[in-house]
Amino acid sequence: MERIEEITTEVCKTLIEPKEKDIEEYGLNIKEILAKLGELGFFGINFPKEFGGVGLSFEESVRASMILSYYTSTISMIIGAHQLASYTIMNASNYLKEKYLKDLNRGKLIGAFSLTEPQAGSDPTTIKTTAVLDGDYYILNGTKAFVTNAGLANIYVIFAKTDPNALARGISAFVVESNSKGLHIGRHEEKMALPYLGNATLTLQDVKVPKENLIGRANLGFIIAMKTLDQGRVLTASGAVGLMERALNESIKYAKERVQGGVPIANHQIIQSYLAEMKTLLETSREIVLRAAKKKDEEAKDFGLFSSIAKYFATNSAVSVSRLATQIFGGSGYIRGYVVERLYREAKMYEIVEGTNEIQKLIIANQVLKG
């Protein structure tokens, strides 16, 4: 375990730390860093070696993600969205795994996961994109929204209705190559944070997809999506942990340096109380995220429940911790260029993606009421 943490820290310190501003503020060096991380195995840490992965546990992958997110949310989000595509393809035929998964795990291909639509976010059973079988091809039509890695990805995992009269049981998943005729990528959304994380709408107009590119069985795509999101939520939560650790470290440093009333602000008890609160939220989040990851490795039945608890708790905590960090920085915390104001804006994203925290609470409540 310590080994993955040491390796990830070393890679981040050499590859990412010196270029942090370039990545986050100017969008530079991202492709080169992704290529290098791909070569080093960071795209497929917990995927089987036979499919180009490193063969480590999910917990190890989550530990690496916590460290990566400490240094850069942009790159960790790109890899997280990519891995959603890879996790989905783990449910596919050996033909699709051979064709795409090896290259995805080695970073030679970038993936994206596209479930959300303009009218279907929290309730994806109501997606309207259709896939109609016509000879050897499925013909896809529809609009997908907020797709992370849009424009960067070589392949899109797209969820579409193969039975438009059904809800969850009418959805299938497909691998769609980015150069497919009829696949259009819209303008990148301007977001509150993460300007160089590509998010856009995809429009599909009579896109022909070979029938072999169906992932798993027709009409069983929703179950695959939910299984995939269970893993994605833990990765999102691990991103929130990395962000909190960074916010806390920046705050400790600043509190020791900044002098007001003749003493460092760290001497003021209210500031100490903020730091204590931040550390408590960080460590409790770390524990619950690692517990959820272990549940996945142990194939525990309640993994889904713990994935939602981890996502809800850690991402909620990240907003609180980064808000306190900006408060500790005073006026400077509100000024562009100080890392804490960026972390505060980034933290808000974690509460929304991979199912909002309201939806996580619904999942948790559903499980506890089932008994």
Ligand SMILES: Cc1cc2nc3c(=O)[nH]c(=O)nc-3n(C[C@H](O)[C@H](O)[C@H](O)COP(=O)(O)OP(=O)(O)OC[C@H]3O[C@@H](n4cnc5c(N)ncnc54)[C@H](O)[C@@H]3O)c2cc1C
């Ligand atoms: C930066 C970013 C990246 C994203 N990347 C991807 C991606 O790669 N792939 C992808 O498929 N999607 C992606 N999304 C979409 C994201 O998953 C959705 O935005 C999210 O699931 C919420 O859906 P929505 O925006 O339609 O909100 P809505 O579903 O319209 O929800 C609006 C509000 O109502 C609440 N709400 C909805 N239903 C209920 C309910 N039953 N009970 C209580 N409250 C409810 C929500 O919690 C929320 O507060 C991304 C979004 C963002 C912002």
